[in-house]
Amino acid sequence: MTGRNARRVRRGFWTALLTLLGLVAVACAKNAPQDTLAPVGPVAEQADNLFRPVFWIATVIFVLVEGMLVYAVWRFRRRSDADAPKQIHGNTRLEIFWTILPAVLLAGIGVPTVVTIFDVAERPVGNVVNVKVTGHQWWWEYEYMDVKLPDGSGNLKTANELVIPTGRWVNLDVTSADVIHSFWVPKLAGKQDAIPGTTNFIKMQAPAPGVYEGQCAEYCALSHANMLLRVIAHPPAEFDAWVNRQVRPAVRPSQGVVDRFVNTCFACHTLRGIESGGGATIGPDLTHFASRGRFAGSVLELTAENLAAWLDNPDALKPLADHPRGPTMPDYGLTREEIDAMVAYLMSLE
Amino acid sequence: MTTASVAPRTTIFARPTTKTGVWGWLTTVDHKRIGILYGITAMVFFVLGGLEALLIRLQLARPNGEVLSADVYNQLFTMHGLTMIFLVVMPLGAAFFNYMMPIMLGARDVAFPRLNAFSYWTFLGGGIFMYSSFFINQAPDGGWFGYAPLSTQLPGHGMTYYALGLIILGISSTVAAVNFLTTIVNMRAPGMSLMRMPVFVWMTFVVQFLLVFALPVLTVALFQLFFDRALGTQFFNTAQGPANPVLWQHLFWLFGHPEVYILILPAMGIVSEILPVFSKKPLFGYPVVVFSGIAIGFMGWGVWAHHMFAVGLGPVANTAFALSTMFIAVPTGVKIFNWIGTLWGGSIRFKTPMLFSLGFIAMFIIGGLSGVTHAIVPHDYQQTDTYYIVAHFHYVLFGGAIFGLFAGIYYWWPKITGKLLDEKVGKVHFWLMILGFNLTFAPFHILGLQGMARRTYRYPENYGFDFWNLVSTVGAFIIALSLLTFFYNVAKTRKRGETAGADPWDGRTLEWTIPSPPPEYNFAEVPVVHALDDFWHRKYVEDKEGRLVRVPAGGQNGESGAEHGDGHGEGIHMPSQSYMPLIASIGLPVVGWGLTFEQWWLAIVGAIITFTGLYAWALEPATEEEH
Secondary structure, eight states: OHHHHHHHHHHHHHHHHHHHHHHHHHTTOSSOTTOTTSOOSHHHHHHHHHHHHHHHHHHHHHHHHHHHHHHHHHHTBOOOTTOOOBOOOOOHHHHHHHHHHHHHHHHHHHHHHHHHHHHHHOOOOSSOEEEEEEEETTEEEEEEEEEEOTTSSOEEEEESEEEEETTSOEEEEEEESSSOEEEEETTTEEEEEEOBTOOEEEEEOOSSOEEEEEEEOSOOSTTGGGOEEEEEEEOHHHHHHHHHHHTSOOOOOOHHHHHHHHHTGGGTOOOTTSTTOOSOOSSOOOTTGGGSSEETTTTEEOOHHHHHHHHHOHHHHSOOTTOTTSOSSOOOOOOHHHHHHHHHHHHTOO | OOOOOOSOOSSSOOOOOOOSHHHHHHTOOOHHHHHHHHHHHHHHHHHHHHHHHHHHHHHHSSTTOOSSOHHHHHHHHHHHHHIIIIIIIHHHHHHHHHHHHHHHHTOSSOSOHHHHHHHHHHHHHHHHHHHHGGGGTOOOOSTTTTOTTHHHHOSSSHHHHHHHHHHHHHHHHHHHHHHHHHHHHHOOOTTOOGGGSOHHHHHHHHHHHHHHHHHHHHHHHHHHHHHHHHHOOOSSOTTTSSOOHHHHHHHHHHHHHHHHHHHHHHHHHHHHHHHHHHHTSOOTTHHHHHHHHHHHHHHGGGOGGGGOGGGOOOHHHHHHHHHHHHHTHHHHHHHHHHHHHHHTTSOBOOOHHHHHHHHHHHHHHHHHHHHHHHTOHHHHHHHTTBHHHHHHHHHHIIIIIIHHHHHHHHHHHHHHHSBOOOHHHHHHHHHHHHHHHHHHHHHHHHHHHTTOBSSOSOOOTTSSOHHHHHHHHHHHHHHHHHHHHHHHHHHHHHHHOOBOOSOTTOOOSGGGGSOSSOOTTSOSSOOOOOSTTHHHHHHEEEOTTSBEEEOOTTBTTBOOSOOTTSSOOTTOOOOOOOSHHHHHHHHHHHHHHHHHTTOHHHHHHHHHHHHHHHHHHHHSOOSOOOO
């Protein structure tokens, strides 16, 4: 009976151990666009380089301590009622040893950690891209602080998809327009909270062109799960071309669409170059809406069908109704024709 | 026995004397009955919090889940956290503080028996108040951490329920903490010096200090949150003006981190009791285990900002809190080594309480190690707000606290009920639970490192999250099955269970010297304590090589077996029952409802009920006439 129990105990611990080893084996899964264990940018790599040795040290300690536990449980299982084990009340030397050993080990981990904390907080200077990131319920606003608009109305603003050049440091100053969010693109850098009334700093660099997925990481109510984002890295020349396209005003639509925009959309959205279509930042800037691959907090692929469904009933695709200051993107009860005209126009805003 | 008040008194209120039936329970001031009430209530909330968890896991089983709406999901994950922390783990700890701590000290009750009843009824009222929010479909939905400014702005009544509900629960815990502190300081039996107290009592002692100092910090923050919501103040609400939302986080975590130790230390105490009993050896390094518990209690105050590494406190603050977080692992590690030292060289019996204790150690090691990795701040920028953190604290609070508390339940069940739980069923419970637990929470490590954010009601496909989420959901249902096994065990042994006797485990501490279940007065004769593990030393002595020798009955070290319950307990004055704690408590949730719905008259009615209860409490007669 006792022997069988010991075996069971042992088996249980081995199961736990194998579970953890399985964890290691599958940690670098394919198709995990937010995998922190497969970093791309230097900041994310720095974090990963700290984590890996600690992870292996922890694994060794895990195996040793659990091994000791399992061994003790098996070795010292009860043999008979007459067992009269030696009554050991403690051992000061041993106890000092196992107090000091972990302390030393932790100090060893502490030193590179502290160095990296300061390293990551340092702000690059020189040929950098400065972007102010503002979290909104539930989308991201980017203001390119170095890109002045030709009409003098301020800096270039885009939403949800952050376009950056490869090989250059991007300095992000992160803040919020409403509640606390957290800006996070795992493959490029760790997250920092976006807090109203204050700014936090993140630096990131993409060594290669590509699309890097990210999302809001701080709970921000109803559609927190639908507050995604992407960073798109272009080679420098392409990035410059993108900037040149973005600073142009919006394509001019037919007068019917203009009227509809003026009456409903301009309360929240901006269309640069269209009359009275500037300034509002409650919703994303739509001037070059169709240059983005996704919309609605990067949740939906930008297709005519998705856009029509969105305009018809936004709440069905992304819950919005619980917003503290009234629903964002309400259902305006647009007719089929109005939606079609609107979709056609929006899809032309490249 | 309590003598009923016979002589007519000048006061209006007579003390109730019914000891049976509903009224007996409603008016009880017996620490054991109150402990049982705490335990049963916590179990009911455990089932509710578990059902919430199952719904959450169903929603997350597949990508883009459609079982729950975003709104309902947000309410459920908030209530799951609040329930498990404030309505399950804390009161389960309180159940053992109540029931066991006075007996282990050799006392007949706690220092303030009526206050003890008040703590329980206030806890129950707070729990009912919190859960009443479900009836209007407006349960708290801002997370258990209630981050401002969101919590100040969320529409509906949810976060008002949160603020007021936690204030009520905080009153309960603060009052209980004062009571237990006084009990431990003043009510110890003759000879029970501090360093002869069982480790469970020591950990209880540390926890009460943490509660007394941590809860006021939370209470201040909750009042400010309530004022922001109800009166339009600007403590945290940035929508109204230049408020400071980060202040909420400091206050919350200055409470919240000691709270973590409030949750885990009782389980550590329980395990420190059980390991020696089932190893037939004393606890290895008793003073070190005690002092490391105290050290954790102190250091627990200096680590709160490790919940806030991504808030932007700057590299200096992050460095300080990274280092303090690393070094709090030292006293925790010491405990683990001392537990293994206790097992070493012992004669280990695999009874169910022992299995749960070993499960506790095995799982807590994992949670402790992942905890250290959070202190690597640059990588915590990746980990924080992901499932990696969810994995960590479930290993600590479920693998740790819940396993430890179940060890306590199996260990003390025979003392409380007089019946042993079934060993076979208990073992099935343990193995199902540890299997289900690891299937549920081990995958969270992977999911978190793969970038799955917390508190999201759905996740897209093609992110690599599908498989492990499904595994986790399967695991959650295995945990549910294990709990059904436990309830089956309770039902099965209630009538047909094996009679326990006073000392079924060959125990070491005073509770095993009295009958099971104990009489109301606990000890017919107050024990005199001569040593740590006093009862053990009455049963055994050590020979020259330190080996155990059983003392024959009636030997020089005194008689073995139960003795203190043998008397009839006649003439022992026990505290009289009272209606007043219940009445004083009933007013509090009424005040809460009044404030939530801004029905000021209702709040005033509630306040009047509470003050009436307190006033009458002060004036009601003691039944012991001759003084």
